[in-house]
Amino acid sequence: MANGIGKILTHLRDGGPTSRADLARATGLSSAGVTKICATLSDAKLLHEAAGKEPALGRPATEVSIRADGGxxxxxxxxxxxxxxxxxxxxxxxxxxxxxxxxxxxxxxxxxxxxxxxxxxxxxxxxxxxxxxxxxxxxxxxxxxxxxxxxxxxxxxxxxxxxxxxxxxxxxxxxxxxxxxxxAIAMAEARYGAWKASESLLYILLGKGIGAGFVKTGAHERTSIVEIGHVVVNPGGPHCRCGGHGCLERYFSEDPLRGCIGQTDVPHEALISAAMDTSDWPQIYEYFLQALSTTVTLLGPEMIVLGGDLNTAPDAFVEALRADLPARVMPQQRTKLAIERTSLPAxxxxxxxxxxxxxxxxxxxxxxxxxxxxxxxxxx
Amino acid sequence: MANGIGKILTHLRDGGPTSRADLARATGLSSAGVTKICATLSDAKLLHEAAGKEPALGRPATEVSIRADGGxxxxxxxxxxxxxxxxxxxxxxxxxxxxxxxxxxxxxxxxxxxxxxxxxxxxxxxxxxxxxxxxxxxxxxxxxxxxxxxxxxxxxxxxxxxxxxxxxxxxxxxxxxxxxxxxAIAMAEARYGAWKASESLLYILLGKGIGAGFVKTGAHERTSIVEIGHVVVNPGGPHCRCGGHGCLERYFSEDPLRGCIGQTDVPHEALISAAMDTSDWPQIYEYFLQALSTTVTLLGPEMIVLGGDLNTAPDAFVEALRADLPARVMPQQRTKLAIERTSLPAxxxxxxxxxxxxxxxxxxxxxxxxxxxxxxxxxx
DNA sequence: CTACTTTATTTACTTAGTAAGTAAAGTTAA
DNA sequence: TTAACTTTACTTACTAAGTAAATAAAGTAG
Missing domain, CATH: 3.30.420.40 (ATPase, nucleotide binding domain)
Incomplete structure (x- = not known):
């Protein structure tokens, strides 16, 4: 977020309709600056203007908001x-x-x-x-x-x-x-999802592989790719395409899950559900928990969002995770840690x-x- | 790095004496801007000026550098x-x-x-x-x-x-x-240490506890605290002060290492050396390797720097790490991964x-x- | 001595803001 | 009704931090 325009647009995205006076207070810009920038944005047809709620005192504010079809x-x-x-x-x-x-x-x-x-x-x-x-x-x-x-x-x-x-x-x-x-999806969840108040968020995407993205919001916003699929959960385990041995992905991704179910045609929405009925599940789940708790310890997300095939996992899976994960991370993380499914529309x-x-x-x-x-x- | 002054100072710190023309090219500022900023810095007694090496052609450059006692x-x-x-x-x-x-x-x-x-x-x-x-x-x-x-x-x-x-x-x-x-020490290593060309660096500090710091340099520079000491290496293990069970710190930090050596008065410089002679060492080392390889997988440092009591570990320890770690991380990390001791003076x-x-x-x-x-x- | 190359500076201008004062739009109360 | 007050929004004049383009400086090559 570099210039005044960016500050104002970002605030309007995250905070919704806002008066110019509030924008000045929120962004730290002068009221003159806000007026000028809003004029520029209005000229470019990027803003809506609407009356704010009537105030107890003083001149009523007009609130500006971003026109969704401005670009x-x-x-x-x-x-x-x-x-x-x-x-x-x-x-x-x-x-x-x-x-x-x-x-x-x-x-x-x-x-x-x-x-x-x-x-x-x-x-x-x-x-x-x-x-x-x-x-x-x-x-x-x-x-x-x-x-x-x-x-x-x-x-x-x-x-x-x-x-x-x-x-x-x-x-x-x-x-x-x-x-x-x-x-990118983690960023979208942090921006537009239901948990956009979170300070940091780990998005886990289960599919052909298992990957994750981490976003930290705030002044020093950043995103990073998290190779959770290649965390070694079983040092002596089978060879992985990444070159390692016993990576989580060898146990917890579509192909191995279908393998342990014993059917190649399970639709991916039903994958976790079917896998949970197999005798291998406790071990697979333990491996997942191990990789996930370590990831949480090292990155410290406030929020874990389950995406891909995890988004369609049964409630029992999500509940189990909510019950088991907190005990395996540090206390300052435990107090805040929320676990939810994707909140964005497909x-x-x-x-x-x-x-x-x-x-x-x-x-x-x-x-x-x-x-x-x-x-x-x-x-x- | 926000303004022109910052860009120029940072470049002078990392690149040593530089001519104004090269500063303009390196920072993307105009030559006029560089001249002005250098004048400001010179007025504040922050710069040295010295003749550069004689050029094949054209006017010889005068190189500026930061006066170490400017502040x-x-x-x-x-x-x-x-x-x-x-x-x-x-x-x-x-x-x-x-x-x-x-x-x-x-x-x-x-x-x-x-x-x-x-x-x-x-x-x-x-x-x-x-x-x-x-x-x-x-x-x-x-x-x-x-x-x-x-x-x-x-x-x-x-x-x-x-x-x-x-x-x-x-x-x-x-x-x-x-x-x-x-x-902070990781940042100092990345700035002033012998490996300042590295894009990212993990500094491991072994002492009463074991902690680490991660620095990524470049345009999106950032540092983060890495709780490697509380990575769970033995899920059923003993209780840790962090509230978890079987954290690395319970095996690989000063107190437990002294415990397995069986003496409370081992000087910390000799700690690793003494621990390596005990029968517990293979297991302890394996735990460390496990936590470290996972950290590398998740953060992807180019460079690992051994600090604290690891800085005084015997060569055999460093060599073992260099031999064992690469096989347990992803190939794109393996090719670059360097492992060294602290390069900064005490x-x-x-x-x-x-x-x-x-x-x-x-x-x-x-x-x-x-x-x-x-x-x-x-x-x- | 002239042409050329590269470095450094100067001049005039632009961008993106700020500070301070003014106008606008309402409420409250004598 | 009208003055006092509160808050929002805008206008004017200014400044900081830079750029572009022209010019000056300091050398080499022929």
Whole structure:
């Protein structure tokens, strides 16, 4: 959050309609600054104005709020075998979306081309003019460099140092930022989810693998990718694709869970439920608890959100976790630790990617058209 | 790193003497901006100027560098039973220091008073005028709030929500920032140590307890406290002061190590060496390896630095770690992972605290006297 | 001695704000 | 009714911190 525009937009996102006077108090800006910035934002059709509640005393306030249709972002959620594209508004609400599947061995260049084609279709179907798209957010199933340009490593998909941002910018002509999928969804939960008051949040995504994203909000906000799937829970255990032995992912992800159930066609919504009936479950659950409690000890999240196949786990699973986890973490963490299911509407993946794009291309400094209107104008 | 002054000072700290032209290229500032800022810094006696190496072509550059005696910070390292005070220059070099011991049950107010008294003595002995002290950095053995004002929880010392920053500001009249000890030392290693090229670093501090600090450098720099001592390595194990069972600290910290050696008077420099000869060692070492590999998996440091009693461990210990750890972390981490001893000169604790103070009161935005000369002047 | 290259400075300007005063829009009470 | 008061919002004049572009400085190469 760098400039005044960003401070005001961020406050309006998190705090809802606010009077200019309250904005000044909340952001630390002068009232003059707030007036100016709001005028700029109003000129750009980014704000609504409405009467606030009548005050006991003094001039009544007019509250400003962000116009949800003041701009849009495109978002793409990439999995090893599927891409989902969406157009979202400034509330991170999905206005149009569609998905395509591909073989996991498809070259990334082809995946980008196909996803870009689908994106053009989705944009057309949404009837949003191309010019009001602020940018593109891409979620990838692996680690990303500091600037959000390159997917450095996706263990599951087998990708390495793929410059997705550059590739999508070339294909679609939109400024692009990429992010780790689980971290992006964690950010969306922290921003738009039911527990947005939390100071920090760990989002666990169970699917083909098991990954997690950690978000800390506040002044020093940050997100990080958490390789919980490759925490070693059984040092002498079976070999894992990551190169280690006895990683959690070898026990607690879709394939091994289906393996222990003994059926390959269990729908993933029923996976945990079915696994809980097997004799292997106590051991598997213990491994999960072990990796999770260590993660909590080291990162100290206030809130754990269960996503992917964990979101559809039976209540008994969530209850068990709530009963067992607190005893295995430090007391200062125990008092606050909440465990909940995803609170965002499906599809969650594009929601996360959209959230990252909104942050970068809207909330951090305001839309680029506002920040630098003169540079282009001066040149002309 | 917010403003131009901060960018230039930070670059000079990390990159040594640099010409104004190179500073402009490195920081992204305009050459005019660099000239102005360097003039301001020169006026404040903060810079040295010296001829650069003769160029093949063009006007020869004059290189500027930070004058180590352009300002000083006070630093205090607080342990449960000891306080060490130092005065350091802008290179984070200790110019004068002294320590005092106290009973662990001493009230914090008394500890602050005693430490402040000692600080006045150390300042006097250093012959540094009080007015050239930029601020105070305090290292504490526990977690700290986001602003570096309150020690929220020190398990070992039994402190809770102690507002050390406020207390020391009242006692000494210097702007104060507090930080977690191991994290502060990690930061010092990342800044001034032999491995300052590392992108991220985990500093492990073995003493009465075992704690760690993690630093990530670069654009999104951050430090965090890592409670490696309370990673559960033996779920059914003995009760720990943190409230859990079978924490690493119950096996791998000074008291339990002395316990397994069977002598209470082993000097801490010889602790690991002696412990390695006992029959319990393979199990203890395995526990340590387990907690450490999980920490590496979750945080992904490029570099592990061994501090405290690990710094004086025999070579055989370090070699064993180098041999055993890589196989137990993910391949993308394995290729880079380096394991080394502390590279900073003793006393390391005050060095860390000084580093945090220097960051806050000098490198981030330049000294406060430069940033806001007019506000006070205008008022007068 | 002139052309060239690179470093450093100066001048004029821009951006993003602040401080302080003023106007606006209501309530309360004599 | 009208003056006093409270709070919001806006206007004006100013400042801090930088940029762009032109210029000066200090050397080398031919």
């Amino acid at each position: 849009y972002v495109l978002s793409i959620h990439l999995s090893p075998a599927q891409a989902r594209v969406a157009v979202c508004n400034l509330d991170s609400k999905v206005l149009a979306d569609d998905a395509l599947s591909y073989d996991p061995s498809t070259p990334v260049a082809t995946i980008v081309d196909k996803a870009a084609d689908l994106a053009r279709q989705v944009i057309a179907s949404s009837a949003i003019p191309y010019g009001s798209l602020l940018g593109l957010g891409v979620g990838v199933p692996g680690s990303v460099d500091e600037d959000g340009r390159v997917n450095t490593h996706s263990v599951l998909a087998g990708w390495r140092d793929v410059p997705f941002a550059q590739m999508f910018e070339a294909a679609l002509g939109l400024p692009t930022v990429i992010a780790h999928n689980a971290s 599809p969650v993946g594009v929601h996360g990617a959209a959230c990252v794009a909104l942050e970068r291309f809207f909330f951090a400094h305001g839309p680029a058209t506002l920040s630098r209107p003169s540079k282009a104008a001066t040149r002309a | 000083y910070v006070l630093s205090i390292h607080l342990s449960p039973a000891q306080a060490r005070v130092a005065v350091c220059n802008l290179d984070s070099k200790v110019l004068a220091d002294d320590a005092l011991s106290y009973d662990p049950s001493t009230p914090v107010a008394t500890i602050v008073d005693k430490a402040a008294d000692l600080a006045r003595q150390v300042i006097a002995s250093s012959a540094i005028p009080y007015g050239s002290l930029l601020g105070l950095g305090v290292g504490v053995p526990g977690s700290v709030d986001e602003d570096g004002r309150v020690n929220t929880h020190s398990v070992l010392a039994g402190w809770r929500d102690v507002p050390f920053a406020q207390m020391f500001e009242a006692a000494l009249g210097l702007p104060t920032v507090i930080a977690h000890n191991a994290s 006393p390391v604790g005050v060095h860390g605290a000084a580093c945090v103070a220097l960051e806050r009161f000098f490198f981030a935005h330049g000294p406060a006297t430069l940033s806001r000369p007019s506000k006070a002047a205008t008022r007068a």
